Amino acid sequence: MAIRSTEARHPQSEGLHARPADEVLALLLDAQVAALAAVRPALAALERVADAGAESLRRGGRLGYGGAGSSGLMALADCLELAGTFGLSPDRTPMMFAGGAAALLHMTGAVEDDPALALADLEASRLGAGDVLLVLSASGTTPYALTLAEAAQARGVTVAGFANVAGSALLARADLPVLLETGAEVVSGSTRMGAGTAQKAALNMVSVLIGLRLGHVHDGYMVNVIADNAKLLDRAARIVAAVARVSRAEADAALSQTEGAVKPAILVAQGLSPAEARVALDRSGGHLAELLER
Known part of the structure; x- marks a missing residue:
């Protein structure tokens, strides 16, 4: 199996443990800036997602968020801010996070591999035809995220898939794919870093554009x-x-x-x-x- 870019070795990570703190911090900051730069090629895709989300909300529908692990936390952060920032009722912006509230206190990896959890969370969200669901997965292969996307589409929901690996299953499945190609992490596989930064910035941009489209x-x-x-x-x-x-x-x-x-x-x-x-x-x-x- 080919190594996903989010799991690959960063070219500057060798000897990281032995470097002076100022060098490590500078490298980490540079990696974060590079991750943000990876959002720019996705601007057109982000506009399409925002337009779909705004249209759903304008018609009285819902805008859902879903994900597991670090990607789920990025989705949750944006979702929770919609009420306070734009006056959107939480029942119109359901959140599907692998493991639910318990996972927010102690995150475990097993929940992201459980399709049954995804199906139960989607059922509880009450998303249906004409609604929009934003699904996030850094690798684009997380079973929880893929199950959400497939099951939501079967209900007539438009799925926007955010992933950090080109050609990944989530991007292939999504109606509105968003590639944020951030590449290798300084700490290999720690997608809370560059991938998460790009995801958070992208979601900030989408939700603000939705707010503008709705006159909020x-x-x-x-x-x-x-x-x-x-x-x-x-x-x-x-x-x-x-x-x-x-x-x-x-x-x-x-x-x-x-x-x-x-x-x-x-x-x-x-x-x-x-x-x-x-x-x-x-x-x-x-x-x-x-x-x-x-």
Whole structure:
């Protein structure tokens, strides 16, 4: 069996244990930068994934994430941020992580080889026809990930597969393949490093583009955030003041009328009632730009 590129020996890893700390750290940093550079050739593929995900959510569907081990952790990190960043309800963004919550406290390798776990997790996700599932596997051969992809497609789900090895099974299976060819790791096989960095950056980019497509980002502000703690309430007020071009006091007053919802508060600050703001946003598909231009 040919050695996968993620398992290959890095050309600069020989003697790593004996090098001075500053040399090791510099090498590790260079490897991380190189991993990020590997994302650039995938920009067109990432745009296709974001468009599919945004369309699913726009129609009331779901955007799921799935993976095992380090790749699953990268998927989980992005998935968990969607509610706080873009106001997406967690029931619309299900997460399938091999081993579930227990694996987050003590990760074991066996769970990634169990297809039955993948099938059970997919069933619990309630993903169906028209939904989108992002599946991550550095090697592109993880049984949990491959089972998720195949079973989801059988349900009519569009599968976006993220892998770090060209020609891997996940990329061949996926409807929307994303190759992040990061190559050998400085610590051979430790895909939490370069491969994980590239995956995390790619997911950050996809989710932000989805947020833009849905109108949840305006002028770089998170305008669909719901303020539910002191930090977010302060951020929400600053967003309303900046976008609506009103004072902080006016922003606070508008947010009090919309129960902390930023988008309608921006319109309330410009003179609409909360009910009128909701109707206007429904008509614009949640996008503020055309409403502010009026």
